[in-house]
Amino acid sequence: MIDNGFEPKILAFCCNWCSYAGADLAGVSRLQMPPNLRVIRVMCSGRVSVEWVIKAFSSGMDGVMVLGCHIGDCHYIDGNHRTKKRFVLLGKLLGALGIEPDRLCLDWVSASEGQKFQDVVTKFTSRVKELGPNPIVAA
Amino acid sequence: MIDKVRQIISDLLDRGEADAVLALANEHGNVQPYLYKKGDSLDNLVLWPKYSMGPIVQSIQNADPALKLAVVVRGCDDRALVELAKRNQISLFNVRIIGLACTEAEAKECACAHPYPRSIDVGDKIDGIVSSDELAEVSGKDYGGRLQFWKDAFARCIKCYGCRNGCPLCICEDCVLEDDAWVKAGEIPPPFPIFHLIRAYHLSDKCVECGECQSSCPMDIPLTSLYAMIREEFSGLFDYMPGADEDRKSPLVTSLEEEPIREGTA
Amino acid sequence: MNCDFVLTTCPYCGCGCNFYLQVIDGKVVGVVPCKTHHVSRGTLCIKGWSAHQFVHNENRITEPLIKKDGKFEKVSWDEALDYTVRRMLEIKEKSGPDSFGFLSSAKCTNEENYLLMKISRGVMGTNNVDHCARL
Numbered sequence: 001m002i003d004n005g006f007e008p009k010i011l012a013f014c015c016n017w018c019s020y021a022g023a024d025l026a027g028v029s030r031l032q033m034p035p036n037l038r039v040i041r042v043m044c045s046g047r048v049s050v051e052w053v054i055k056a057f058s059s060g061m062d063g064v065m066v067l068g069c070h071i072g073d074c075h076y077i078d079g080n081h082r083t084k085k086r087f088v089l090l091g092k093l094l095g096a097l098g099i100e101p102d103r104l105c106l107d108w109v110s111a112s113e114g115q116k117f118q119d120v121v122t123k124f125t126s127r128v129k130e131l132g133p134n135p136i137v138a139a
Numbered sequence: 140m141i142d143k144v145r146q147i148i149s150d151l152l153d154r155g156e157a158d159a160v161l162a163l164a165n166e167h168g169n170v171q172p173y174l175y176k177k178g179d180s181l182d183n184l185v186l187w188p189k190y191s192m193g194p195i196v197q198s199i200q201n202a203d204p205a206l207k208l209a210v211v212v213r214g215c216d217d218r219a220l221v222e223l224a225k226r227n228q229i230s231l232f233n234v235r236i237i238g239l240a241c242t243e244a245e246a247k248e249c250a251c252a253h254p255y256p257r258s259i260d261v262g263d264k265i266d267g268i269v270s271s272d273e274l275a276e277v278s279g280k281d282y283g284g285r286l287q288f289w290k291d292a293f294a295r296c297i298k299c300y301g302c303r304n305g306c307p308l309c310i311c312e313d314c315v316l317e318d319d320a321w322v323k324a325g326e327i328p329p330p331f332p333i334f335h336l337i338r339a340y341h342l343s344d345k346c347v348e349c350g351e352c353q354s355s356c357p358m359d360i361p362l363t364s365l366y367a368m369i370r371e372e373f374s375g376l377f378d379y380m381p382g383a384d385e386d387r388k389s390p391l392v393t394s395l396e397e398e399p400i401r402e403g404t405a
Numbered sequence: 406m407n408c409d410f411v412l413t414t415c416p417y418c419g420c421g422c423n424f425y426l427q428v429i430d431g432k433v434v435g436v437v438p439c440k441t442h443h444v445s446r447g448t449l450c451i452k453g454w455s456a457h458q459f460v461h462n463e464n465r466i467t468e469p470l471i472k473k474d475g476k477f478e479k480v481s482w483d484e485a486l487d488y489t490v491r492r493m494l495e496i497k498e499k500s501g502p503d504s505f506g507f508l509s510s511a512k513c514t515n516e517e518n519y520l521l522m523k524i525s526r527g528v529m530g531t532n533n534v535d536h537c538a539r540l
Binding site: 159166167168169170171172173174188190194195198199202203206297298299300301304305354355356357 | 408412425435436437442447449450451454
């Protein structure tokens with residue numbers, strides 16, 4: 001991880017059944033990861049409204065993660081189908097406005113994938129550090 | 140061209156196939172939407188500048204759902220009516236479309252890529268404009284350049300809601316842009332990019348390329364360029380064009396099996 | 406079913422934007438900006454877009470009311486006018502003309518605003534008259 005003195009603020013929406021449980025497992029297993037993450041638990045990643053993510057960026061979050069169950073494993077059958085379509089599209093729209101799409105991370109972490117949670121968070125934090133502070137609020 | 144439209148309108152009214160025909164008229168020097176009935180003179184009929192017919196059809200049908208209505212529509216109106224019918228805002232059952240294809244000059248004014256309705260009664264189909272100068276300029280910039288461009292453009296926003304009010308597909312009774320959680324009352328301009336990015340996302344599966352957003356904007360914000368970029372991103376991900384098919388639901392409300400994301404993009 | 410579009414000038418500020426009031430069966434249902442008007446050219450501010458909302462609003466007062474024992478009661482026009490004139494003259498006698506302020510409205514006609522200004526300055530003798538468009 002590069003050390004440019006910048007500590008990003010990262011917000012993560014985690015679904016109750018898979019990614020939040022995966023995060024829990026990572027914690028219980030004492031897996032180390034950067035502390036820049038703030039987690040909001042939702043019942044399904046499909047509950048995450050696009051407005052929330054846009055507001056997060058507008059308010060100064062440097063990176064936002066949306067983590068859900070793997071496709072096919074959603075507790076609500078196809079909630080994560082909506083998540084995938086929504087946030088792949090939002091990433092493109094952010095790019096159209098000039099906000100780096102890499103600031104938005106969409107990934108699937110199951111309840112047993114503590115290791116993957118650590119991996120995804122570490123990689124994303126590193127990428128956001130490279131990108132620098134949120135350009136919307138930067139002077 | 141206009142005489143042919145007059146002929147079609149008077150035939151429909153005389154034969155009783157339509158109770159009323161929605162078109163445009165020049166009244167005392169100004170152009171307005173006009174509902175022609177049987178016996179009305181068609182001398183004041185005009186075809187330009189265009190007004191968005193979708194919301195007017197909606198208000199007429201709300202008042203009189205059984206009315207046999209005919210409408211002179213351009214490509215964008217046709218697509219808007221399809222999208223409104225899809226969402227049960229209007230019914231196309233009693234609506235007779237009079238399809239008008241746009242001229243090259245008209246297509247250029249709206250920078251429209253599809254200046255023709257599904258079926259054309261008057262005019263010739265022409266290829267649309269694929270890109271305006273402004274769109275090419277923004278698309279060519281890097282992220283930093285684009286961000287500055289949009290920041291400068293949206294700094295002029297006076298939050299008149301003209302883009303929202305003029306859009307034929309902005310139909311939500313409880314519009315999220317009026318929700319204090321996202322767009323606070325009294326903040327002008329609205330903090331970048333909330334207002335416009337939320338609207339752009341909500342319309343990404345509905346935008347019919349009518350250009351009303353930009354023509355309603357008192358601050359000359361290049362909204363048609365923004366929505367052209369939105370449509371391009373959307374069609375890159377989904378094999379779906381708003382207004383093309385009344386029976387297909389938007390990909391954003393269906394599962395991946397029903398409307399998949401294009402391969403190699405996610 | 407009658408659907409008409411009536412061209413009018415916005416009642417609010419002095420810009421003079423024009424729009425069409427959409428009227429269906431005698432009821433004003435919405436606003437469509439006038440695209441060919443040389444001042445507004447198809448654009449409006451937020452006040453213009455919502456200019457139709459007060460016309461049929463349920464909050465509009467339709468009868469004269471006087472507050473009696475803390476509650477508004479419907480009264481006749483004669484009673485309302487007699488009461489208003491009597492109280493205005495009493496207060497003017499007791500506290501002077503400048504104890505009055507007159508606040509008019511952009512939703513009234515120019516002629517009505519002129520009359521209120523005359524009542525304020527000519528009848529009551531105070532310059533304390535203003536108009537909501539100044540706010």
